[in-house]
Amino acid sequence: MSTLSVAKKDFLDVRRAKVVWFVAGIYTLFMVLLFYFGQRNVPEPRVESQLFAITGIGALVIPLIALVSAYLAIAGERESGSIKYLLSLPNTRRSVVLGKFLTRSAVVTGAIVFSFALAAVMALAWYPSLEADVFAGIVALTVLYALTYVAVAIGISAATASRSRAMGGAIGFFFVTNVLTMLPGFSIIAAFEYVFNSLLDLGVSQDGLEFIRALLSPTMAYTYSTALAFPDRMNGIPEDIPWYLQGEVMVVVLLAWLVVPIALGLWRFGRADLG
């Protein structure tokens, strides 16, 4: 019960945080622009094309929305000391972490669903077909992807005692899992390839390296998982990929990114001294 009590109060609080609405607004803006220009002067506009484009933008913007919405959830309260009010009441530390995860997830999910709902209205008005299956699949996967970053941000926030450290952790995580895994040539994967194949001569296949990349980065796992929603390989992922790069496995990877950071956060916060 105390999880819900924490969540309820936190929702009152976070819904008034302007920065969250600002980043969510940016995502919505991208969505609206894409669906508007995607059909202007296009004879046969396709909803899939816009959805594909929005997954690309989402790969960059969704982590920012999620991290900004959640990285201060606990660390910010520790720095300001309001956590002492929260924990002077019959709330457990566990319910603080879970309650915060619940609200921040709700806020981020709400923002994403709102954006897609606008897009759906535009699609119904201007496009020949909504492609409801694809649409729903992408919404679901995008929400799951966003929640992995919320989980990471909550985990970081639970494990750090100050705003600056939480911010450092969030930026660092974004950099490692997003920037450093996306850039070809200058990436963690290039480093793995060098160590595994050039130094150790293990002969790890390209697919094997891709799997490591997807394990290390929720963004990569998300990209691979969209194969579940898009028909006919239109997301650019080749057809003859091994089982461990299939969409279903990638959903499992995303679920792991959801659970593990929260578990680590619970463990760290449960033992922390709140001086």
Place this chain on the structure above:
Amino acid sequence: MAAIQTNGLTKRFGEDILAVDSLDFAVEEGEVFGFLGPNGAGKSTTINMLLDFVRPSDGSATVLGYDAQRESETIRSHIGVLPEGATLYDRLSGREHLEWVIETKETDDDPDDLLEKVGLEPQAAERSAGGYSKGMQQRLGFAMALAGDPDLLILDEPSSGLDPTGMQEMREIIADEADRGTTVFFSSHILGEVEAVCDRVGIMNAGRLVTTGTLDSLRESLDLDTSISLDVETVPDALVADLENHEGVQSVTVDGSTITASCAATPVKYDVVTQVGAATSVLDIVSEDTSLEQLFNTYTNGNETRTGTGEADVDAELDEVETETEVSA
């Protein structure tokens, strides 16, 4: 059953810092206990261990009979807490804070009653707490602590940020709660507020509890001196020697036209006044009581090893005690 009981409660931060050193004390049910000590003495760390904000390195504590670590949630549903150095939620109004606390504690208090108790205007309660003055924040925090009619109030530096009127009101609320049978445990480095409301005090210094007892018993056991100062027209040469020879006068100092006599007991002061009055004309008389400040300084100045319950012999240190005067002329 004691409301609070600690057994060898100890907290180390890192290797070097011993914030609280094997603390043993009890707060009985229904009493108002003042937890005194200078900043950094370990008061807040002790309170934080009682509330399970900080985990003891050694020892244990019970609050209302429940283990402070294992049964913390139960404890926190029966107590009211005013934490130190905690900020409110800037984006929530005062009323929202109270409604949240009432709901979490599963009680049926009326927010307006709580607001009235702590002297917070209903209009102010509609504004978001981000714009509150320090005094208003403290009042709201106090109202939150009072929700649910707690059996025990733990107040960490409750008067910080309050103006003299606010401090007076806070003392009245504490006294009211105590009259209703609530046990009150509060920490302070401001001594005046303790003297007015506490049944018993504990003085903490450098991580150790140096003494506990009623204020009267502490005064007695310390055998503190009392002094009288007289502003005079002239200081006759023979007078100082005469005074020093008087029984009960421990020392005499002359500073310009002011004679100060340190006396072993208060009746001696009268003898001093008559003697000085006979020798010269007196312009003003200032009598200094054994202040709590003096008591406090005696326990906390440069003596970190003493333990016990006020029985220690501290005469040796009295000369070094700097006395903040509490004047009653």
